[in-house]
Amino acid sequence: MIDKATDSEIKICCATFYQSDVVRLLFGDVLHPGTLELTSHLGQIIGLTETDRVLDVACGRGASAVHLAERFGCHVTGLDYGPESVAGAEEHAAARGVAHLTTFRTGDAEELPLDNGTFDAVISECSFCTFPDKTTVARVLRPGGRLGLTDMTVSGDLPDDIQSLLSWVACVTGAGTPEHYVATLEQAGFTSFTIENHGAALMQMVNDVRRRFLAVELAAGLGKLNLGDLDLSEGKRLALRAVELIEKGVWGYTLIAARKE
Numbered sequence: 666m667i668d669k670a671t672d673s674e675i676k677i678c679c680a681t682f683y684q685s686d687v688v689r690l691l692f693g694d695v696l697h698p699g700t701l702e703l704t705s706h707l708g709q710i711i712g713l714t715e716t717d718r719v720l721d722v723a724c725g726r727g728a729s730a731v732h733l734a735e736r737f738g739c740h741v742t743g744l745d746y747g748p749e750s751v752a753g754a755e756e757h758a759a760a761r762g763v764a765h766l767t768t769f770r771t772g773d774a775e776e777l778p779l780d781n782g783t784f785d786a787v788i789s790e791c792s793f794c795t796f797p798d799k800t801t802v803a804r805v806l807r808p809g810g811r812l813g814l815t816d817m818t819v820s821g822d823l824p825d826d827i828q829s830l831l832s833w834v835a836c837v838t839g840a841g842t843p844e845h846y847v848a849t850l851e852q853a854g855f856t857s858f859t860i861e862n863h864g865a866a867l868m869q870m871v872n873d874v875r876r877r878f879l880a881v882e883l884a885a886g887l888g889k890l891n892l893g894d895l896d897l898s899e900g901k902r903l904a905l906r907a908v909e910l911i912e913k914g915v916w917g918y919t920l921i922a923a924r925k926e
């Protein structure tokens with residue numbers, strides 16, 4: 666059982682990590698496997714339309730929220746723990762001309778500062794596994810509202826170093842099997858599940874990151890990038906290990922869509 670202090674440390678660590686220049690160099694602005702193509706697909710699976718009020722929980726720098734507003738014409742509220750990510754998301758929406766279709770705010774996914782039943786759809790990409798309480802999203806959805814997740818999943822026997830690997834790349838302490846997520850969501854009142862395997866997208870992202878390590882090393886060597894306490898050699902070792910785990914099907918990326926009863 667994780668105590669509250671540890672939960673809050675994880676959230677701060679995660680938000681700080683994803684706001685850093687190193688992460689922007691390694692991952693770019695889209696901080697999930699499958700890029701915005703998978704985000705579009707998720708939007709289609711949950712049937713977004715221009716009348717929908719959508720919440721993107723843990724929206725990062727707003728790439729997906731802006732994309733969904735552009736692609737489907739819906740109104741998207743993006744929420745993230747990191748204030749710099751939220752400020753970046755607002756700038757991004759303004760630059761893309763969809764500020765009128767988006768609202769961004771700082772907040773905690775587990776204590777959503779939003780009224781009950783406010784949204785027609787909630788999405789969360791590459792973040793759901795980090796929330797110790799995975800059921801709070803149900804409260805802000807209206808009855809019949811749709812949930813669309815894409816997230817890290819693990820299956821089978823976990824090698825000793827996998828927690829360290831997942832913690833490094835995604836602050837993940839709570840990744841489970843797709844079946845575990847479905848069971849948790851069923852208990853929270855969700856039904857009509859769609860489940861898709863997107864392990865190939867995870868592999869693509871890990872290989873992209875492996876290629877970008879060189880640029881990060883160069884920038885750090887030239888004094889243009891502060892690595893803080895990030896250990897790049899450990900990062901490279903873990904990225905290689907990630908390829909092995911994805912190939913073995915131990916580590917994956919899964920889309921889960923469902924409807925609130």
Ligand SMILES: C[S@@+](CC[C@H](N)C(=O)[O-])C[C@H]1O[C@@H](n2cnc3c(N)ncnc32)[C@H](O)[C@@H]1O
Nearest residue numbers: 680683695696697723724725745746773774790
């Ligand atoms: C892997 S990034 C994903 C960002 C975005 N969904 C995307 O796909 O580009 C994880 C994000 O989760 C946010 N986060 C972690 N725990 C959170 C919490 N409890 N409440 C809100 N945001 C959280 C972090 O600040 C970070 O921006």
